[in-house]
Amino acid sequence: MVYVITAMYCEAAPIIKRFTLKKVTEIRHFQVFKNDSLVLIVSGVGPVKAAAATAFIFAYYGCSLEDILINIGICGSVKNKYHKNEILLCSKIIDSSTKFEYYPDLIFNSPFREAVLETFPKVVEKNGAGNVQGDIIDMEGAYIYGAASIFLYQHNIHIIKIVSDNMEPSSVSAEYIEKVIDESLDKIQNWIDSRKSLNKNEQELLSKEELEKIKLIEHNLNLSETMKIELYKLALNYKIRKLEINNELDSYLQLKCSSRKEGKRYFGEIRKRLMEL
Structure with missing residues (x-):
């Protein structure tokens, strides 16, 4: 199974359409959508909601150690290091509150550039860039990764971010977010398909x-x-x-x-x- 977590519905909407996901009406705590091979949960914005949604989806559906979790969402780029709408795979994730650092196990090739993500508990504007250690910033990634690593192999947890702004979050609309996620899905879907294939091959090595x-x-x-x-x-x-x-x-x-x-x-x-x- 592939699990996908987004913070906002506007990030989820193109994914729901692409994979023909149906809403799970019996779940009231979160918005959850699924088909036979993919489950998507909309966590809500912020670290606590992100961690809670991650733990909830595994507790509700269960998981095997071969499952894959992907967080797909927008991010702000620090110091214009990455271009707008660029898809990035996080190779290091920093929790800004505790300064704890996660190092995802990136053992598979990807077509995306790698970046250091720093997760903050609140919105960080451009005038706060001096306190940022990461290349990009968000409000969920570190907590999704930390919670998911309790359930899955770390090489099966991927934090994928799409640059929406240069630390000017007020300039980003829901319509823009939906559009940029939709335009990124061909590349992301191709990579997800290749990851699933590699996991299947790995599973067959042990009888x-x-x-x-x-x-x-x-x-x-x-x-x-x-x-x-x-x-x-x-x-x-x-x-x-x-x-x-x-x-x-x-x-x-x-x-x-x-x-x-x-x-x-x-x-x-x-x-x-x-x-x-």
């Missing part, structure tokens, strides 16, 4: 039997969500290197831990073993 063994180890060792994601990545990379992983997994199937601390210790052993060349 159903191997995936079931990984799930059993996760359960028996009482692993955290972060550890589960790391275990899957370690197993996948080991299989790519060695072509076989069943023997390694079998040696841990009988382990059962009564505490998270004990599971963490065994997980350290597994990590070391699966990282061997």
Whole structure:
């Protein structure tokens, strides 16, 4: 499944039309639209709403670690570094409030230039540019990324921004936003399709039997969500290197831990073993 988050309905409208999404009427907390392969949620503007919408959509529909989440929205460009209407893929994301930095795992090629995004809790005008560390600014990206990383692999979380202004948000109309998103969708859709194809190929590297063994180890060792994601990545990379992983997994199937601390210790052993060349 592909999950898309936009802050405003005017950002969502062209996507709803392009993918023929239908409104989910039973959901009252947020505006949600979907088809068989894509779910879109309109979060509302601001960090708290963005984080809440991200957590809500995964709690409501569930998720697998192979799902993809994409935040599509407008941004302001600092110091005219990027041209208006340019599509950007965020390679670093800064939370302006805490100064915490996220580094998305960009392991796939994209046709978009990369940028450093800084997320602010309120609108920043041009006269506040001196306090900005990022190349571009918004009010949601860091919180969407932070919330989504609890549920998904980081290489499956993408923050895509389209430059709407040079830190002059009052100059941007809803009609303009809808138009610029619509004009960007051909490139974004082509890239989404290629990303889905790559994820499918990755999933096929591990057999159903191997995936079931990984799930059993996760359960028996009482692993955290972060550890589960790391275990899957370690197993996948080991299989790519060695072509076989069943023997390694079998040696841990009988382990059962009564505490998270004990599971963490065994997980350290597994990590070391699966990282061997």
